[in-house]
Amino acid sequence: MKGFAITRALAAILGIIGLFLLTPVIVAVFDSTPEFIMSFFLPSMASILISAVVLWLTWSYRGDINPRSGFLLVSLSWILVSAVGAVPFVLGDAIPSYTDAFFETMSGFTTTGASILTEIEAMPRPFLFWRSLTHWLGGMGIVVLAVALFPLLGIGGLQLMKAEAPGPDVDRLTSRITGTAKILWMIYLGMTVLETLLLMLGGMSLFDSLTHTFGTLATGGFSPKNSSVGHYNSPYLQNVITIFMVLAGTNFIMHYRLLTGRFRLLWRNSELKAYLGIFIVTMLIMGFNLYREGVYPDLATSLRFSGFQTASILTTTGYATADFALWPGLSQALLFAMMFIGGSAGSTGGGVKVVRIISLLKQGFTEMKYLLHPRSVFTVKLNGSRLKKSVVYTITGFIILYMFFLILTTVVVAMDGKSLLTSFSTALATLGNIGPGFAGVGPTENYSSFSPAIKWFLSFIMMLGRLEIYTVLVLFSPQFWRR
Amino acid sequence: MKGFAITRALAAILGIIGLFLLTPVIVAVFDSTPEFIMSFFLPSMASILISAVVLWLTWSYRGDINPRSGFLLVSLSWILVSAVGAVPFVLGDAIPSYTDAFFETMSGFTTTGASILTEIEAMPRPFLFWRSLTHWLGGMGIVVLAVALFPLLGIGGLQLMKAEAPGPDVDRLTSRITGTAKILWMIYLGMTVLETLLLMLGGMSLFDSLTHTFGTLATGGFSPKNSSVGHYNSPYLQNVITIFMVLAGTNFIMHYRLLTGRFRLLWRNSELKAYLGIFIVTMLIMGFNLYREGVYPDLATSLRFSGFQTASILTTTGYATADFALWPGLSQALLFAMMFIGGSAGSTGGGVKVVRIISLLKQGFTEMKYLLHPRSVFTVKLNGSRLKKSVVYTITGFIILYMFFLILTTVVVAMDGKSLLTSFSTALATLGNIGPGFAGVGPTENYSSFSPAIKWFLSFIMMLGRLEIYTVLVLFSPQFWRR
Ligand SMILES: [K+]
Ligand SMILES: [K+]
Numbered sequence: 001m002k003g004f005a006i007t008r009a010l011a012a013i014l015g016i017i018g019l020f021l022l023t024p025v026i027v028a029v030f031d032s033t034p035e036f037i038m039s040f041f042l043p044s045m046a047s048i049l050i051s052a053v054v055l056w057l058t059w060s061y062r063g064d065i066n067p068r069s070g071f072l073l074v075s076l077s078w079i080l081v082s083a084v085g086a087v088p089f090v091l092g093d094a095i096p097s098y099t100d101a102f103f104e105t106m107s108g109f110t111t112t113g114a115s116i117l118t119e120i121e122a123m124p125r126p127f128l129f130w131r132s133l134t135h136w137l138g139g140m141g142i143v144v145l146a147v148a149l150f151p152l153l154g155i156g157g158l159q160l161m162k163a164e165a166p167g168p169d170v171d172r173l174t175s176r177i178t179g180t181a182k183i184l185w186m187i188y189l190g191m192t193v194l195e196t197l198l199l200m201l202g203g204m205s206l207f208d209s210l211t212h213t214f215g216t217l218a219t220g221g222f223s224p225k226n227s228s229v230g231h232y233n234s235p236y237l238q239n240v241i242t243i244f245m246v247l248a249g250t251n252f253i254m255h256y257r258l259l260t261g262r263f264r265l266l267w268r269n270s271e272l273k274a275y276l277g278i279f280i281v282t283m284l285i286m287g288f289n290l291y292r293e294g295v296y297p298d299l300a301t302s303l304r305f306s307g308f309q310t311a312s313i314l315t316t317t318g319y320a321t322a323d324f325a326l327w328p329g330l331s332q333a334l335l336f337a338m339m340f341i342g343g344s345a346g347s348t349g350g351g352v353k354v355v356r357i358i359s360l361l362k363q364g365f366t367e368m369k370y371l372l373h374p375r376s377v378f379t380v381k382l383n384g385s386r387l388k389k390s391v392v393y394t395i396t397g398f399i400i401l402y403m404f405f406l407i408l409t410t411v412v413v414a415m416d417g418k419s420l421l422t423s424f425s426t427a428l429a430t431l432g433n434i435g436p437g438f439a440g441v442g443p444t445e446n447y448s449s450f451s452p453a454i455k456w457f458l459s460f461i462m463m464l465g466r467l468e469i470y471t472v473l474v475l476f477s478p479q480f481w482r483r
Numbered sequence: 484m485k486g487f488a489i490t491r492a493l494a495a496i497l498g499i500i501g502l503f504l505l506t507p508v509i510v511a512v513f514d515s516t517p518e519f520i521m522s523f524f525l526p527s528m529a530s531i532l533i534s535a536v537v538l539w540l541t542w543s544y545r546g547d548i549n550p551r552s553g554f555l556l557v558s559l560s561w562i563l564v565s566a567v568g569a570v571p572f573v574l575g576d577a578i579p580s581y582t583d584a585f586f587e588t589m590s591g592f593t594t595t596g597a598s599i600l601t602e603i604e605a606m607p608r609p610f611l612f613w614r615s616l617t618h619w620l621g622g623m624g625i626v627v628l629a630v631a632l633f634p635l636l637g638i639g640g641l642q643l644m645k646a647e648a649p650g651p652d653v654d655r656l657t658s659r660i661t662g663t664a665k666i667l668w669m670i671y672l673g674m675t676v677l678e679t680l681l682l683m684l685g686g687m688s689l690f691d692s693l694t695h696t697f698g699t700l701a702t703g704g705f706s707p708k709n710s711s712v713g714h715y716n717s718p719y720l721q722n723v724i725t726i727f728m729v730l731a732g733t734n735f736i737m738h739y740r741l742l743t744g745r746f747r748l749l750w751r752n753s754e755l756k757a758y759l760g761i762f763i764v765t766m767l768i769m770g771f772n773l774y775r776e777g778v779y780p781d782l783a784t785s786l787r788f789s790g791f792q793t794a795s796i797l798t799t800t801g802y803a804t805a806d807f808a809l810w811p812g813l814s815q816a817l818l819f820a821m822m823f824i825g826g827s828a829g830s831t832g833g834g835v836k837v838v839r840i841i842s843l844l845k846q847g848f849t850e851m852k853y854l855l856h857p858r859s860v861f862t863v864k865l866n867g868s869r870l871k872k873s874v875v876y877t878i879t880g881f882i883i884l885y886m887f888f889l890i891l892t893t894v895v896v897a898m899d900g901k902s903l904l905t906s907f908s909t910a911l912a913t914l915g916n917i918g919p920g921f922a923g924v925g926p927t928e929n930y931s932s933f934s935p936a937i938k939w940f941l942s943f944i945m946m947l948g949r950l951e952i953y954t955v956l957v958l959f960s961p962q963f964w965r966r
Pocket of ligand 2: 702703
């Protein structure tokens with residue numbers, strides 16, 4: 001029975017969330033705020049108990065999950081962890097409304113970082129810790145999915161991996177995947193320890209270092225400070241976070257190659273080169289623009305701020321060191337352009353992803369050659385090998401659906417009486433898992449003013465974006481439910 | 484010699500423009516404004532003279548134009564007619580700056596309707612007539628191109644025609660094309676007469692009726708009135724223009740089918756159904772929104788205004804009967820969404836075009852089926868027949884390049900110090916040949932405040948959009964110039 005396999009997997013995930021719900025208890029103990037212990041301990045125990053009972057009851061139904069159930073499992077697990085993860089906020093009265101708590105938690109697990117909080121620093125630290133931890137878990141979750149599950153499901157990410165290692169049969173891929181996933185977890189953990197230490201060296205407290213690290217590596221963007229990373233006037237701290245944001249937006253397989261010294265494979269990766277190129281060029285233009293317009297007194301400071309904000313938006317992290325809504329038009333337009341790109345495939349970043357954009361741009365320019373030589377055959381190369389036609393089709397489908405949901409979300413949000421720019425940037429910021437946008441959802445604003453219906457809708461859009469649209473959308477097709 | 488063939492074709496076009504430059508002379512005579520006669524007579528005579536001399540000198544070099552020269556010819560002819568058509572404005576001091584005059588004329592011939600004029604009604608009528616006539620010529624020109632030339636060049640429009648009439652060899656297509664083009668000219672002329680008469684019946688003067696008809700049928704949008712069609716408080720006049728805008732945004736081959744009673748072929752056309760569906764649904768939602776928010780006192784009035792504005796933006800005409808920048812967010816968001824769609828292929832409308840959007844959306848949803856049944860083969864149907872893979876590729880290339888130039892234009896315009904919303908809607912409004920946008924280029928604003936450099940850049944973008952990107956872009960590829 002497929003239903004039991006999915007139930008067992010969900011139960012396992014519930015158990016894991018139950019265990020992680022104990023970590024804020026430690027924070028509460030250290031902070032001497034025992035009044036918040038129960039807010040986490042109760043849902044933790046309930047989760048672990050239910051998980052154990054379900055696993056025990058369905059023990060005889062163990063079995064593999066087929067690709068089709070995989071789609072359902074992925075969507076249901078993101079909903080489950082958000083539904084459960086929202087409970088402590090309500091129990092502890094940190095976020096009284098369950099709608100708000102669910103939005104905030106889904107925003108956390110999808111690494112969007114869109115917040116309904118108006119006074120972040122007023123929230124007790126166990127809740128701030130849990131809020132940032134949802135980022136970290138969601139970020140790790142998506143990398144594992146991108147590497148382990150998406151390829152099997154035939155979704156964008158998967159195809160892109162296949163494109164890179166041409167022609168592996170699925171079995172070979174599967175056996176390699178478990179090993180790869182383990183390595184990527186180790187890298188993620190290692191980077192977490194490293195960034196935390198580097199931030200502490202710059203004078204940040206352990207709590208702030210950990211929570212900011214969670215937000216950075218997951219490209220999440222929740223900060224325990226009202227003014228985000230702008231709270232710290234330290235160039236060192238800002239630069240450390242800039243560098244780790246860039247790393248988090250890079251395909252994690254590239255980190256592995258870097259660590260194992262396979263530089264030639266690194267250099268052959270079209271996406272990595274394009275990603276770093278976009279970052280550097282944008283940072284430079286924006287830096288000069290900020291300097292010329294007199295936003296910052298010198299070029300070095302301008303480049304620091306432009307580098308931070310470019311990395312933050314390109315990787316879809318969403319941290320801010322300045323209110324970029326007040327920056328000159330050109331800088332804003334560049335950030336706006338970044339919102340259409342996103343991080344790399346196999347990273348924790350969201351958005352359309354660099355590889356999809358360069359693939360289709362290459363395809364677009366190749367079509368020009370066909371106009372001149374209609375009878376010739378031209379191939380599009382990606383990462384040194386031929387880009388398969390089926391991959392181009394998948395990417396095309398993804399991009400058009402992405403645009404479709406972008407426009408749909410704009411219209412739906414506008415129904416709430418929001419301005420055009422607010423509506424469109426809300427769509428970009430939620431579907432692309434960025435967090436902040438422009439106007440009403442700018443870096444100094446938040447999502448508290450949306451109606452409950454819109455908050456639920458945006459929660460869905462955040463999940464849709466995080467799970468690469470198809471994973472979720474396929475569940476709405478009648479064919480999915482036909483046996 | 485290919486060079487001579489192109490030169491001869493350009494000379495012929497110059498001669499035709501020279502003849503049309505005589506029509507404002509008639510207006511000047513009727514208006515008893517002889518001081519403006521020379522502004523048109525001189526460039527007219529010069530054009531006709533140069534045309535005749537060039538044609539005579541190259542008489543022995545007559546020959547066919549091959550597809551490759553076709554690309555060059557199309558782009559050069561749009562530049563030539565704009566360069567020549569701009570001269571009277573400068574000679575008559577109606578637009579003192581040649582940059583402004585060129586922008587206005589390119590905006591006319593590309594049927595964009597973006598204007599640098601701040602006081603339209605202050606302009607003498609011969610110039611207003613010429614300004615509107617550029618629309619009419621450009622609109623007719625693009626329909627002929629779409630039907631006659633683009634198919635041969637293998638550009639979007641062509642492919643779409645091919646998709647509809649499956650598998651014709653190029654020769655059969657060519658022989659059919661001359662006949663089709665003639666029929667379409669007749670339809671265009673017939674509609675011009677009909678709309679002019681209907682507007683005059685509603686009390687509009689002959690001059691106003693003609694100029695507004697030119698702007699309507701070309702989906703151009705230039706009006707001789709400061710407040711566009713909003714100048715006339717007549718529901719009848721507004722509704723007539725609404726209907727003709729919708730007709731102008733329809734594939735002209737559909738008009739032919741309608742006139743010859745081939746309704747079944749009409750009904751089989753996916754694009755027509757989608758186009759009318761989008762128009763009706765958007766008009767209804769927007770109408771109810773305008774009524775509910777109290778913008779207009781009753782539902783009928785609200786629907787009249789929503790119908791007019793939806794048709795105007797969807798077909799990329801750009802006329803306005805109200806300052807929609809002051810409308811509620813939902814109505815604005817719907818108009819914004821329309822800006823991403825555009826008219827039908829083979830119409831005078833600009834933008835991405837409905838057929839491209841439905842083709843890729845169908846492709847996108849088909850990809851979902853592949854996720855569930857990776858080994859099956861699914862076909863995408865368009866107009867009752869299979870959508871060819873090569874067509875999907877061309878459309879994909881077009882859409883990604885369209886998005887690319889949209890973002891690029893946004894960034895370039897922002898360099899001029901414009902706000903984000905102004906920059907982005909300028910990009911949408913010029914590349915999509917719409918005309919008005921939001922914020923700084925809203926319906927009550929104009930393009931006068933841009934710097935000369937940006938005006939030249941936007942002139943290029945208008946041409947790029949009008950000629951379906953590839954026609955122009957292919958000229959920048961090194962392979963084009965290799966023999
Ligand atoms: K984010
Ligand atoms: K227009």
